Amino acid sequence: MRAILYKNQDQGFILSDNFERGDSRPDEIDVRVNAAALNKRDEFILQGMYPGITENVILGSDAAGWWKDQRVLINPGLQWGNSQRVQSSDFNILGMPTHGTFSEWVKVPQQNVYPVPTHLDWEQAAALPLAGLTAYRALFARGELKPGQKVLVTGGGGGVALLCIQMAKAIGASVFATTGSEEKRGRLKDFGINGTVNYRELEWDKELKKAHGSFDLIIDSAGGDGLKKLIGLTKPGGNIVIYGGTKGKSDGISPQLIFWRQLNIMGTSMGSDRDFREMLELVEQHGIVPVVDSVYPLEEFGRALERLKSKEHFGKVVIKIHES
Ligand SMILES: NC(=O)c1ccc[n+]([C@@H]2O[C@H](COP(=O)([O-])OP(=O)(O)OC[C@H]3O[C@@H](n4cnc5c(N)ncnc54)[C@H](OP(=O)(O)O)[C@@H]3O)[C@@H](O)[C@H]2O)c1
Numbered sequence: 001m002r003a004i005l006y007k008n009q010d011q012g013f014i015l016s017d018n019f020e021r022g023d024s025r026p027d028e029i030d031v032r033v034n035a036a037a038l039n040k041r042d043e044f045i046l047q048g049m050y051p052g053i054t055e056n057v058i059l060g061s062d063a064a065g066w067w068k069d070q071r072v073l074i075n076p077g078l079q080w081g082n083s084q085r086v087q088s089s090d091f092n093i094l095g096m097p098t099h100g101t102f103s104e105w106v107k108v109p110q111q112n113v114y115p116v117p118t119h120l121d122w123e124q125a126a127a128l129p130l131a132g133l134t135a136y137r138a139l140f141a142r143g144e145l146k147p148g149q150k151v152l153v154t155g156g157g158g159g160v161a162l163l164c165i166q167m168a169k170a171i172g173a174s175v176f177a178t179t180g181s182e183e184k185r186g187r188l189k190d191f192g193i194n195g196t197v198n199y200r201e202l203e204w205d206k207e208l209k210k211a212h213g214s215f216d217l218i219i220d221s222a223g224g225d226g227l228k229k230l231i232g233l234t235k236p237g238g239n240i241v242i243y244g245g246t247k248g249k250s251d252g253i254s255p256q257l258i259f260w261r262q263l264n265i266m267g268t269s270m271g272s273d274r275d276f277r278e279m280l281e282l283v284e285q286h287g288i289v290p291v292v293d294s295v296y297p298l299e300e301f302g303r304a305l306e307r308l309k310s311k312e313h314f315g316k317v318v319i320k321i322h323e324s
Contacts, residue, residue: 003058003103004301005112006096007165009048013059015299021105028107029067032072035126035295036101038317039292039310040157040244045096046305054098061094064116064125065322071116073125074101075276077133084141093270101303102319111273117284127159127316128283130270134243135163136279136305137271138219139141143241147172149216152233154226156196157184159316160243162291164219165191170286176212178204178226180311187314197317205229205254214238222247228254236261243268253280291315 005020006012024030034064042059061076081088094100094108107141112182116125137146138160145168153164156177168175169192178199179185185196195212197204199222214235220227224247227240231253234240240263258265269281282288293313295302306319 001280001300002059003099006045006053006055006057006059008196012046013301015301019058019103021107023300024055024107027109027255029065029110029113030105031063031065031072031103031108031113032322033065033104033106034322035122035125036060036319036321037159038319039130040208040308041093042095043305045310050096054097058099058101058150058290059317060101060103060104060106062107062126062129062131063101063106064120064122064128070126071125073129074106074117074129075112075114075133076101077270077276078109078112079294080270080272082313085272085274087269091106092209102321104167108142111148114276114280115118117280119284119287120289122293123292123318123320124290126318127292129276130289131159131163131316132279133271133276134160134268134284134285135167137162137275138241138243138268139167140218140278141271141275142266142268143217143219143239145171145173145217148174148267150174150176150213152178152215152221152230154199154220154222155180155246156188156193156219157181157314158221159290160221161219162191162295162315163288165193166288167282167286167288169176170288171281176208176215178208184314188205194198199226204231208297209233217241219243221245224248224307225248225250226298227250228252231257231263233265236263238263240265241268242266285313294318295320
């Protein structure tokens with residue numbers, strides 16, 4: 001079968017035309033992949049910036065396709081374990097070190113497969129799992145967001161961030177975002193956003209505070225110098241939930257601003273099987289549609305990757321593998 005393989009650090013990825021699939025384990029089923037979505041981890045693996053990189057592994061964590069006569073999507077979080085608080089030491093993500101979804105077929109444990117919400121097409125369904133799970137856990141399981149609260153999402157044009165915005169709006173929160181271009185600020189208006197600011201402005205935090213005050217919850221994937229600004233933008237007793245570190249380490253953070261104002265700063269990653277089920281329920285109930293930035297055939301995986309790296313994308317970059 002055709003598949004995108006991580007080859008090694010010199011060659012990067014290759015498109016194999018006749019990859020031999022091994023036998024299935026007893027708990028595994030075969031899903032015929034219709035669409036698969038890219039994530040930052042695919043980019044990081046190809047740059048050698050990921051733990052446990054193994055050669056000749058099919059990349060890709062997200063997919064939607066057919067299992068028998070059912071339209072299904074895949075929870076890419078494998079072996080989360082029983083605790084809702086933290087994943088087990090066996091937790092791993094589909095698409096490294098196990099074979100992933102950028103291929104015509106993928107083997108997954110049956111318990112990781114769920115019916116596609118009926119309002120989603122193949123590309124939208126493929127765009128949902130990893131980003132939707134991360135967004136859901138960040139907002140609700142960790143951030144404890146409630147209707148009527150004010151939430152700030154940093155980098156609003158990203159795959160996870162957009163789903164945070166959509167989910168938070170769906171439950172009746174007031175939602176604000178930072179983003180990196182005036183064009184993206186304009187596009188965020190389509191999602192009923194209550195206010196935006198461009199993080200490329202030097203004093204974006206002061207601008208945001210002047211216009212909209214402080215926030216009950218902040219969801220961040222940037223880190224870096226921006227984190228100390230986020231601490232200043234959080235209401236006393238408020239929560240900051242961090243799921244990424246795009247801008248690297250954070251200097252200049254004042255402990256006094258954290259302890260005196262009783263702030264909760266916490267990390268989150270992916271989510272439990274329960275988080276995944278609850279995420280799907282929320283998406284069904286509110287008819288949430290993940291934003292697909294662009295769609296490429298498997299043969300143009302390289303172009304899809306360049307699009308993800310360009311920082312110009314708005315939402316998810318998707319690979320179409322079978323038409324129907
Ligand atoms: N812990 C987890 O389970 C988990 C899961 C998924 C992703 N992540 C991590 O989260 C990050 C985003 O992932 P993604 O899949 O959403 O990627 P993506 O779709 O490529 O989005 C990239 C994001 O980075 C934002 N950004 C870039 N520079 C920024 C800055 N200076 N300040 C604030 N935001 C900035 C972009 O904002 P604009 O487009 O609005 O400019 C956009 O939200 C990555 O680091 C990824 O590894 C972690």
